[in-house]
Amino acid sequence: MALVSLENVGKTYHMDEVEVPALAGVSLAIAEGSFAALVGPSGSGKTTALNLIGCLDKPSSGRVTVAGQDVSLLGRRQGAAFRGQKLGFVFQEFNLLPVLSVAENVEYPLLMIRDLPKAQCGPAVARVLEAVGMSDQAAKYPAQLSGGQKQRVAVARALVGNPALVLADEPTANLDGATAHRVIALMKQMRDEFGTTFVFSTHDPRVMDQAEVLFHLQDGRLVDAPAIAGEVGHV
Amino acid sequence: MFKVIRLALKNLTRYKRRTLLTGLLIAFGVVAVILFVGLSGSFTRVVVGQITDSVLSHLQVHRKGYVASIDNLPLDRLIPSPALQKLEDILAQTPGVAAVSPRIKFAAMLSNYVQTTGARLNGIDPAKEQAAAPLLASRVKDAAHPGTLLKPGEVLLPELLAKGMGIKTGDTVVLVATNRQGSVNGMTFKVAGVVESLMGPGGRDGYLHIKDAATLLRMTTPEISEVAVRAQSFAGVDKLAKALRAALGPIKNKKGQPLFELHTWDQLTPFHNVVRMIDIMILGIKIILIAVVLISVLNVMMMSVYERVREIGALAAMGTSPGRIRGLFVAEGFCLGLVSSLAGAAIGLGALLVLNLTGVEVHFGMANQVFALSPTIAPLEVVWACVIVLAVSVLASLQPAAKAARLEPVEALRHV
Numbered sequence: 323m324a325l326v327s328l329e330n331v332g333k334t335y336h337m338d339e340v341e342v343p344a345l346a347g348v349s350l351a352i353a354e355g356s357f358a359a360l361v362g363p364s365g366s367g368k369t370t371a372l373n374l375i376g377c378l379d380k381p382s383s384g385r386v387t388v389a390g391q392d393v394s395l396l397g398r399r400q401g402a403a404f405r406g407q408k409l410g411f412v413f414q415e416f417n418l419l420p421v422l423s424v425a426e427n428v429e430y431p432l433l434m435i436r437d438l439p440k441a442q443c444g445p446a447v448a449r450v451l452e453a454v455g456m457s458d459q460a461a462k463y464p465a466q467l468s469g470g471q472k473q474r475v476a477v478a479r480a481l482v483g484n485p486a487l488v489l490a491d492e493p494t495a496n497l498d499g500a501t502a503h504r505v506i507a508l509m510k511q512m513r514d515e516f517g518t519t520f521v522f523s524t525h526d527p528r529v530m531d532q533a534e535v536l537f538h539l540q541d542g543r544l545v546d547a548p549a550i551a552g553e554v555g556h557v
Numbered sequence: 558m559f560k561v562i563r564l565a566l567k568n569l570t571r572y573k574r575r576t577l578l579t580g581l582l583i584a585f586g587v588v589a590v591i592l593f594v595g596l597s598g599s600f601t602r603v604v605v606g607q608i609t610d611s612v613l614s615h616l617q618v619h620r621k622g623y624v625a626s627i628d629n630l631p632l633d634r635l636i637p638s639p640a641l642q643k644l645e646d647i648l649a650q651t652p653g654v655a656a657v658s659p660r661i662k663f664a665a666m667l668s669n670y671v672q673t674t675g676a677r678l679n680g681i682d683p684a685k686e687q688a689a690a691p692l693l694a695s696r697v698k699d700a701a702h703p704g705t706l707l708k709p710g711e712v713l714l715p716e717l718l719a720k721g722m723g724i725k726t727g728d729t730v731v732l733v734a735t736n737r738q739g740s741v742n743g744m745t746f747k748v749a750g751v752v753e754s755l756m757g758p759g760g761r762d763g764y765l766h767i768k769d770a771a772t773l774l775r776m777t778t779p780e781i782s783e784v785a786v787r788a789q790s791f792a793g794v795d796k797l798a799k800a801l802r803a804a805l806g807p808i809k810n811k812k813g814q815p816l817f818e819l820h821t822w823d824q825l826t827p828f829h830n831v832v833r834m835i836d837i838m839i840l841g842i843k844i845i846l847i848a849v850v851l852i853s854v855l856n857v858m859m860m861s862v863y864e865r866v867r868e869i870g871a872l873a874a875m876g877t878s879p880g881r882i883r884g885l886f887v888a889e890g891f892c893l894g895l896v897s898s899l900a901g902a903a904i905g906l907g908a909l910l911v912l913n914l915t916g917v918e919v920h921f922g923m924a925n926q927v928f929a930l931s932p933t934i935a936p937l938e939v940v941w942a943c944v945i946v947l948a949v950s951v952l953a954s955l956q957p958a959a960k961a962a963r964l965e966p967v968e969a970l971r972h973v
Contacts (some may be wrong), residue, residue, distance in 0.1 A: 406876020417871035421567040
């Protein structure tokens with residue numbers, strides 16, 4: 323059974339009196355343990371699709387199921403709880419809290435979202451920081467890190483709660499080519515190490531080829547079958 | 558809870574200068590309240606203490622209708638001997654009464670053989686008067702008998718009157734008075750001292766022995782204008798007044814009307830209105846403090862939310878509940894109020910301590926009255942000031958916090 327499935331999903335934004343279709347009739351499935359990418363030019367609907375999968379938005383039509391949950395049925399609080407338990411997020415702008423150290427940033431989802439006692443957070447934080455190679459930077463603050471290091475911390479933060487799925491929206495957009503490659507490689511390595519499903523969006527051809535499954539979007543529609551034919555993606 | 562507070566404190570350090578300025582503004586408000594309450598409270602205590610402890614005492618009992626015409630010092634509304642005996646019995650039996658001093662108040666002509674003028678005088682029992690108005694002795698300058706107000710045959714003259722007529726301690730003066738029946742009598746007295754003026758009723762009166770007053774007024778049986786009553790504690794004045802009113806109420810005159818009337822110090826002096834005005838000003842200062850805290854915390858928190866929209870979006874996307882996001886911002890306002898109010902309280906109390914050590918003198922009135930203030934503030938007042946700041950800080954944070962909690966993650970993440 324697919325971890326993520328979109329069935330004939332459409333999303334239309336209403337801007338004043340103008341209707342702007344962002345997705346139309348998109349159906350896809352992503353199996354557990356995949357390393358999948360949504361690719362396409364700007365405005366193709368990658369972020370909209372990720373937002374729907376990440377329970378951050380609701381489809382105008384169709385059905386989005388993540389880990390067996392129809393996310394359209396979740397209310398605001400239930401959605402937040404679902405994201406906190408099942409999902410991890412990596413953002414283009416990193417979005418680390420500047421007043422927290424690296425370790426505290428990674429600890430945030432456990433401490434502030436899952437409400438675990440601080441003493442219980444330590445081992446998990448140490449484990450993911452070790453996995454992303456940032457153990458020696460744990461006491462530093464985001465302002466003291468490079469872009470690549472910040473994204474490593476963001477990946478660690480997304481993984482610390484052992485989520486079923488990590489969503490990354492343009493995770494390499496603010497990184498140079500070499501760093502972008504390393505971050506994508508790190509995400510893949512984390513998939514291998516933790517078995518977490520990764521879905522990221524990108525329009526950067528330099529990192530697309532690292533994805534195992536590619537969903538090409540254009541003008542809100544899937545234009546192709548998965549470019550790298552895994553056993554998971556289909557239209 | 559502590560983790561939210563901890564994160565809120567860290568968030569306050571993002572814009573150190575802004576937080577510092579806002580905190581200083583709030584602290585300044587708390588300092589202003591503490592200093593104003595401390596100084597005005599001390600001023601009120603000193604002045605009220607002077608008025609009650611050297612002139613009025615805490616309560617006064619008169620024959621019904623006397624106070625309405627007290628400016629005339631009427632001799633036809635005195636408390637007769639049998640009624641005085643009843644009154645003294647009641648006062649002796651009422652708990653909370655510390656001292657009682659009967660007075661005969663009358664107007665007389667004062668002559669130093671060169672000039673003659675009118676004077677207001679109190680016939681007193683010196684020992685009883687000292688017990689009921691213990692600071693009266695401290696107002697007597699050039700006292701002939703330090704520690705004792707006066708002896709029979711002596712008079713204490715009000716300062717301005719003595720100065721105007723060039724009368725000094727040891728001089729002989731003549732007092733001429735008309736009694737209730739219209740009979741005029743005169744007696745010579747030796748000046749035993751000069752009484753400093755004080756604001757309010759009785760503040761420019763002279764004193765003589767109560768027996769001399771009775772003789773001068775040709776009283777066959779002693780009759781009393783007023784009985785000054787000192788309570789065991791200032792805080793117990795109202796309670797004592799209530800008890801005495803209950804005890805005196807049933808005593809009627811021949812017409813079946815109450816024989817006595819009782820007034821507390823605040824009903825007898827216009828300074829009570831100054832006290833009320835000071836209380837209103839304290840309330841005004843507190844309202845200004847509330848406005849300062851409300852506006853500054855609201856401004857800081859709104860700025861804080863506006864500047865962190867993307868971050869709030871990221872926190873919400875990660876699964877932080879709206880309630881937790883709201884809590885984080887309310888906690889920031891709470892922490893800002895807490896730290897600022899504690900700092901303000903510490904600075905304010907320190908300033909009061911310095912004022913106490915250096916001393917504060919207030920010149921008041923036309924008679925060169927100087928009051929040495931010892932500004933203090935009740936701990937409860939400080940706690941209240943801090944609680945008000947905290948409550949208003951939390952109140953001011955609610956709207957920005959609610960706005961942050963309502964942000965849609967998708968919209969917030971798109972915010973530039």
